[in-house]
Amino acid sequence: MTTPPCRDEYPSTSSALPPNSRGIGLGGDSSGINSTGDNSINMQVVHAAPVIMPMEQVIPLSALGNTPAVPDVFVGREEDLQRVEYAMAGPGPVVVTAVQGLGGVGKSTLAARYSALHRGEHSLVWWITADAPSAIEIGLARMAVALQPAVAGLALEQQTEHGIRWLSSHPGWLLILDNLEAPTDASMLLERMSHGRVLITSRRAAGWHSTGTALPLDVLDPDDAVSMLTRIIVGSRPATDCAGAVDLCAERGGFRWPSSRPPPTSLRLALLPPTIRTCSSDIRR
Ligand SMILES: Nc1ncnc2c1ncn2[C@@H]1O[C@H](COP(=O)(O)OP(=O)(O)O)[C@@H](O)[C@H]1O
Numbered sequence: 244m245t246t247p248p249c250r251d252e253y254p255s256t257s258s259a260l261p262p263n264s265r266g267i268g269l270g271g272d273s274s275g276i277n278s279t280g281d282n283s284i285n286m287q288v289v290h291a292a293p294v295i296m297p298m299e300q301v302i303p304l305s306a307l308g309n310t311p312a313v314p315d316v317f318v319g320r321e322e323d324l325q326r327v328e329y330a331m332a333g334p335g336p337v338v339v340t341a342v343q344g345l346g347g348v349g350k351s352t353l354a355a356r357y358s359a360l361h362r363g364e365h366s367l368v369w370w371i372t373a374d375a376p377s378a379i380e381i382g383l384a385r386m387a388v389a390l391q392p393a394v395a396g397l398a399l400e401q402q403t404e405h406g407i408r409w410l411s412s413h414p415g416w417l418l419i420l421d422n423l424e425a426p427t428d429a430s431m432l433l434e435r436m437s438h439g440r441v442l443i444t445s446r447r448a449a450g451w452h453s454t455g456t457a458l459p460l461d462v463l464d465p466d467d468a469v470s471m472l473t474r475i476i477v478g479s480r481p482a483t484d485c486a487g488a489v490d491l492c493a494e495r496g497g498f499r500w501p502s503s504r505p506p507p508t509s510l511r512l513a514l515l516p517p518t519i520r521t522c523s524s525d526i527r528r
């Protein structure tokens with residue numbers, strides 16, 4: 244028995260095929276699609292790499308934005324909202340405002356409310372959960388892809404760079420950096436901006452002077468807390484008399500509602516929206 248030659252032993256041209264054969268011979272340097280048979284068809288679809296426009300030329304669709312919804316029950320914060328609006332309308336090509344306060348006090352909700360109310364004034368409203376430098380990079384990358392889907396094929400850091408380039412070459416946008424750990428986490432990004440508005444929320448109380456205007460956000464006003472409690476309870480049970488619920492919640496907080504006097508610091512946690520929500524669901528049970 245003779246052993247068939249290995250591939251490299253075949254001559255590299257079809258002239259070596261037996262006479263009248265319709266097959267093909269493969270040489271050592273053969274490449275591309277090869278097929279044999281009377282009815283064979285070769286189809287080659289070449290996908291061209293998507294063309295990426297310079298971000299300087301990208302104009303967003305009018306509806307581009309990703310602000311989270313404001314909760315159904317939203318109470319108070321009129322003065323706080325005015326303070327944010329005043330600060331955000333400040334002079335300068337880049338305006339930065341940092342709303343800072345306790346976790347749960349309502350910073351993100353206020354930022355979402357501000358973004359929703361001022362959506363129409365901006366070419367783009369982009370919300371980034373900014374609790375780590377890597378989260379900021381991801382948020383900027385997603386923004387770049389939303390602005391120009393072809394960017395999705397690039398590596399993450401290139402996508403991020405495209406996002407920064409868009410921000411640094413366009414005016415009229417609003418960027419929300421939600422839950423920023425420290426002012427320094429945003430400094431490299433902010434240094435590259437030449438126009439636009441940045442609204443930051445953070446638990447960090449100090450260190451904002453070189454970044455922008457710091458606006459401390461306090462717990463809810465007691466009357467607003469009562470309003471929130473009753474609206475949650477009444478919303479689920481239209482005929483409920485809320486007087487008892489308010490008393491019970493006040494008792495838990497250790498002070499009397501409604502009251503124009505701010506409660507002592509040790510009791511202020513009872514005026515955090517999540518505490519009120521928990522209290523109202525306990526009462527409903
Ligand atoms: N003004 C408000 N009216 C009603 N609910 C609120 C209000 N502010 C905050 N909340 C609710 O309280 C919770 C915590 O608010 P959030 O904005 O996430 O706090 P923070 O960002 O300060 O940690 C959320 O569930 C939110 O819906």
Ligand SMILES: [Mg+2]
Pocket residue numbers: 350351352421422444
């Ligand atoms: Mg928050």
